Amino acid sequence: MxxxxxxxxxxxxxxxxxxxxxxxxxxxxxxxxxxxxxxxxxxxxxxxxxxxxxxxxxxxxxxxxxxxxxxxxxxxxxxxxxxxxxxxxxxxxxxxxxxxxxxxxxxxxxxxxxxxxxxxxxxxxxxxxxxxxxxxxxxxxxxxxxxxxxxxxxxxxxxxxxxxxxxxxxxxxxxxxxxxxxxxxxxxxxxxxxxxxxxxxxxxxxxxxxxxxxxxxxxxxxxxxxxxxxxxxxxxxxxxxxxxxxxxxxxxxxxxxxxxxGSAMSRIYNVMVLGLRDYVEKNRFPGVVLGLSGGIDSALSAAVAVDALGADRVHCVMMPSRYTSEESLDDARLCAEYLGVKLDTVPIEPAVEAYNGMLGDLFAGTNQDITEENIQSRIRGVTLMALSNKFGKMVLTTGNKSEMSVGYATIYGDMCGGYSVLKDLYKTLCFEASEWRNNNFESHFKGPDGLVMPKNVIVKPPTAELREDQKDEDSLPPYEVLDAILHALVEDEKSYAEIVAEGFDGPTVTRIQNLLYIAEYKRRQAPPGVKISTRNFGRDRRYPITNGFRDNR
CATH class of the missing domain: 3.60.110.10 (Carbon-nitrogen hydrolase)
Known part of the structure; x- marks a missing residue:
């Protein structure tokens, strides 16, 4: 013995x-x-x-x-x-x-x-x-x-x-x-x-x-x-x-x-880095390509990609339209500079005009609406997929959990791609993760020590820039409110009555619940992404697409 x-x-x-x-x-x-x-x-x-x-x-x-x-x-x-x-x-x-x-x-x-x-x-x-x-x-x-x-x-x-x-x-x-x-x-x-x-x-x-x-x-x-x-x-x-x-x-x-x-935010950021790295490495992709818009989601996705793979394996592309502001272009350029990544620019206006010409007769007599906004997003998706097909790098999508929850994402557009690091990260956590990475560096990161995105990217109001002067909060509640309601509905499965009792506006809860349910068909067609929460969309939360239930009282 x-x-x-x-x-x-x-x-x-x-x-x-x-x-x-x-x-x-x-x-x-x-x-x-x-x-x-x-x-x-x-x-x-x-x-x-x-x-x-x-x-x-x-x-x-x-x-x-x-x-x-x-x-x-x-x-x-x-x-x-x-x-x-x-x-x-x-x-x-x-x-x-x-x-x-x-x-x-x-x-x-x-x-x-x-x-x-x-x-x-x-x-x-x-x-x-x-x-x-x-x-x-x-x-x-x-x-x-x-x-x-x-x-x-x-x-x-x-x-x-x-x-x-x-x-x-x-x-x-x-x-x-x-x-x-x-x-x-x-x-x-x-x-x-x-x-x-x-x-x-x-x-x-x-x-x-x-x-x-x-x-x-x-x-x-x-x-x-x-x-x-x-x-x-x-x-x-x-x-x-x-x-x-x-x-x-x-x-x-x-x-x-x-x-x-490590801290809670260190763990959240690291799980995205490791998840992306192994998905790319184990599936033998040479790297990733993603659209860099000048917004926080694409900037954070790019930072995670560089920390996971190194700047030489990350290709960023700006795809401006007539609605893209100079501020967004400047922020995207500065973000690419901080990260040391290749940045190309592919204006989408010629393709937008082509679609207007192709569909002009059929759309005659109608007003511009979300249809024209989604065409822009889908042109960007096709552009990124073309680059992926030609050069082999996987398209990294940049949508977050808040957007995926309420369908504030274009199927076959900005949802187009092979993997998503932010899929299970609410928008408010995207802000926190970006702040954390700008102020923290760990030895196994392949990106730079110091700032990885301009501070303006974090503080400016989020916008999809698909129409004139568009802001996310034109269509959605403030993200602090939206994310709290979504967490109650998704992670906690709370009832309408319970959420309203916590101080949230009843009609807003009803609207968000409805958006959550009707976006299920989009999520079924979304790429896989890193599981971060107790209930991610996909393996954890399996709701029917056809669903007539509404809890509104």
């Missing part, structure tokens, strides 16, 4: 579906851990295939490849190096499980299955996996490891079962995505399990972006006395060797490594 143990925590960034690449990454982490004397390397949830695999795991050939990879990694442990707690999908008796395996001495020496399958928000594991039985501990070098997978930690019975069957420490591989209102929930649930069992707990989370989800890392260790000896960094891959000793009160981690998780 050993009294000391070195456990390596591999806070890794797998690519979903890239089994060979993930196995190569696992070998790299294991080699580094071996060089530092680790005896066991722990990997995040479903590492072999990536998380969340969704319906990919329903493909038999995919499961076969994952299971072969697990066996190949097991054989690797014949070399005398560290064992691995490796994760992946496994089938048994015609059923598919979310599994963790102990790989040692050239074989799979133990297997445990996830017991609690999440079926809410972005999770729908019940569709593809079977729940496993309550697990017992895994013996390793005379230590009984209580291994439970992600959601298993959020409920008491799995940890209780492990304690009652002799576990001496709890190890939790995770695929836990970021949302800015989750706060300390992970740590709080971990503390609850430690208090109930009096056992130390290792919480290992993956890192990286997967479509709309971003995994922020932030892995940690709690000792049995609820102290926090280890807090790993957010937003980056990392390997940490934790040292453990058995004492009179059981096992305890003696490593002291505490990284600052």
């Amino acid at each position: 050993t009294d000391k143990l070195k456990i390596a925590l591999a806070q890794a960034n797998p690519k979903l579906g890239d089994i060979e690449g993930n196995i190569a990454l696992a070998k790299e982490f294991r080699s580094e851990a071996e060089a530092e004397g680790a005896e066991l390397v722990v990997f995040p949830e479903l590492f072999i295939c990536g998380y969340p695999p969704e319906d990919l795991v329903l493909k038999p050939s995919f499961i076969t490849a994952c299971e072969k990879a697990m066996q190949d990694l097991a054989e690797l442990t014949l070399d005398g190096g560290p064992a691995m707690l490796m994760t992946g999908p496994l089938s048994e008796n015609g059923k598919l499980y979310n599994a963790v395996c102990l790989l040692e001495d050239g074989k799979v020496s133990a297997t445990r299955y996830k017991n609690k399958l999440p079926n809410y928000g972005v999770f729908d594991e019940v569709r593809v996996f079977e729940p496993g039985p309550l697990p017992g501990p895994i013996p390793f070098k005379g230590v009984r490891l209580g291994v439970m997978i992600c959601e298993d930690m959020w409920f008491p019975d799995v940890a209780e079962c492990l304690k009652e069957t002799g576990a001496e420490m709890l190890i939790v591989p995770n695929g836990s995505p970021f949302d800015h209102e989750k706060g300390d929930a992970r740590l709080n649930y971990a503390v609850e399990r430690v208090m109930e069992t009096e056992l130390p707990l290792v919480y290992l989370n993956q890192i990286g972006g997967q479509d709309e989800l971003v995994f922020d890392g932030g892995s940690f260790v709690l000792n049995g006395d609820k102290s926090l000896p280890v807090q790993m960094p957010c937003w980056k891959e990392d390997l940490l060797i934790t040292e453990w000793e058995r004492g009179a009160d059981g096992w305890a981690c003696t490593t002291n490594e505490l990284k600052d998780p």
Whole structure:
């Protein structure tokens, strides 16, 4: 029986579906851990295939490849190096499980299955996996490891079962995505399990972006006395060797490594950077192209893109019309100068005149309205897509959650593109994030230290500039009011009566609710974007397009 143990925590960034690449990454982490004397390397949830695999795991050939990879990694442990707690999908008796395996001495020496399958928000594991039985501990070098997978930690019975069957420490591989209102929930649930069992707990989370989800890392260790000896960094891959000793009160981690998780706005900005970076990198785009209007949304999107990819991979385009002000042109130029990006100008007036000529006979006798405004937006979308097709860079859309909520966006126009970093960020938070980035810089950002956008972009009244003297507040309530109502409707699902009781104008609440519902068809056709809140449009909030319900009293 050993009294000391070195456990390596591999806070890794797998690519979903890239089994060979993930196995190569696992070998790299294991080699580094071996060089530092680790005896066991722990990997995040479903590492072999990536998380969340969704319906990919329903493909038999995919499961076969994952299971072969697990066996190949097991054989690797014949070399005398560290064992691995490796994760992946496994089938048994015609059923598919979310599994963790102990790989040692050239074989799979133990297997445990996830017991609690999440079926809410972005999770729908019940569709593809079977729940496993309550697990017992895994013996390793005379230590009984209580291994439970992600959601298993959020409920008491799995940890209780492990304690009652002799576990001496709890190890939790995770695929836990970021949302800015989750706060300390992970740590709080971990503390609850430690208090109930009096056992130390290792919480290992993956890192990286997967479509709309971003995994922020932030892995940690709690000792049995609820102290926090280890807090790993957010937003980056990392390997940490934790040292453990058995004492009179059981096992305890003696490593002291505490990284600052950052402020709330730092986390929001970083999740956009990491989400965009991995979406571009993992889908092998050479970079991004976006319209730079001189407004705050495009300026913030450009700043995130430069911080994620570097200025040389970001192409900005001004597309002025007759309604574009000199102020907007100056702000766009200065923003591009601050960021160091390539900036081209493509005036859209010739295309606008062409459309007027094409449609003139059909539109005869009508007044100009939103139709002509949307034509301008769609011309810009076609222009950006042409540049994307010609040069390969992905179009980055720049709309925010406030606009997407109420349909203040043109389908096939400014909604046109491959990805959106602001999709789940309300307008008021766009202002806050812009202010934060102008005053903060982090070492992993690829953009400049200092100002990344003119201050005028942040303080001037927002406008789409699709007609003379247009301002957003001509059509919408002030964003402070709009965003508060939207948060109540979207994130909190509050009733009309509850929102009005908070002091909001009844007719305004009715109008915003109606706009929210009728814009659902647009959101269904919008590009994916970084999930930031507890309820993003898409994976979290699934409302019908055809919907006659209105809560107006």
